[in-house]
Amino acid sequence: MEIKLNGKQENIENNTNVADLLKQKGIQNVEMVTVQLNGTFVNKEDLSNKTITENDEIDFLYFMGGGSKSTVRQKRCYHQ
Amino acid sequence: MLKIKRETYKQIISSAREALPNEACGYLAGTSDTITHCFPMTNTDASPEHYSFDPGEQFEVLRKTRDLGLEIIANFHSHPQTPSRPSEEDIRLAYDPNIAYGIISLVSEDEHFNLFRIKDNKVIPEGYYII
Numbered sequence: 355m356e357i358k359l360n361g362k363q364e365n366i367e368n369n370t371n372v373a374d375l376l377k378q379k380g381i382q383n384v385e386m387v388t389v390q391l392n393g394t395f396v397n398k399e400d401l402s403n404k405t406i407t408e409n410d411e412i413d414f415l416y417f418m419g420g421g422s423k424s425t426v427r428q429k430r431c432y433h434q
Numbered sequence: 435m436l437k438i439k440r441e442t443y444k445q446i447i448s449s450a451r452e453a454l455p456n457e458a459c460g461y462l463a464g465t466s467d468t469i470t471h472c473f474p475m476t477n478t479d480a481s482p483e484h485y486s487f488d489p490g491e492q493f494e495v496l497r498k499t500r501d502l503g504l505e506i507i508a509n510f511h512s513h514p515q516t517p518s519r520p521s522e523e524d525i526r527l528a529y530d531p532n533i534a535y536g537i538i539s540l541v542s543e544d545e546h547f548n549l550f551r552i553k554d555n556k557v558i559p560e561g562y563y564i565i
Contacts, residue, residue: 361500386529387529388489388492388493390493395489395490413493413496415489415492415493415496416529416530417486417487417527417529418459418485418486418487418492418509418527418530419479419484419485419486419487419527420484420485420511420520420521420523420524420526420527420528420535421457421479421481421483421484421485421521421523421524422457422482422483422484422512422513422514422515422516422521422523422524423483423484423516423521423523
């Protein structure tokens with residue numbers, strides 16, 4: 355069936371749930387991503403229960419974070 | 435090698451300065467290998483040593499970039515007190531293998547901005563030039 359994943363048309367098998375789809379896309383740890391199904395956030399505990407249906411729009415984004423503390427020393431010297 | 439529009443580069447730097455003493459963060463978008471848009475975002479940690487994006491805001495920017503026919507090419511954040519290279523925390527939390535990670539250092543008066551690819555805890559510098 356046809357769905358839209360991150361804005362692009364994709365063909366996936368029927369009865370795929372969101373967790374399965376993420377695994378197929380190489381996301382092993384769901385803590386890494388935030389998911390919206392048709393514009394609504396999906397709780398991480400619900401990812402396996404949400405079965406995808408024809409023409410659903412699924413977007414996932416990776417967690418973005420970090421911090422300047424404990425800067426790693428590297429062999430190569432960059433600007434500053 | 436990426437290209438960054440001069441105006442966009444200036445926006446990155448000014449957003450880092452405006453966020454002081456905290457870290458700034460945001461997405462950089464464009465087409466192909468050219469960054470043409472800077473989307474400063476809320477640092478939900480509001481910290482001089484850490485940043486996190488707001489997921490709701492991430493999706494807003496994602497849709498905005500799509501509407502403009504752009505794609506997200508990189509993110510950026512600032513290091514107000516440390517050099518422009520990834521910290522252990524930056525590497526640990528660099529989950530997205532598809533984008534470059536930009537870091538602006540404000541240690542000296544002349545800011546320094548570097549881009550990196552970070553995958554499987556490996557850091558590879560990504561070159562760029564300003565157009």
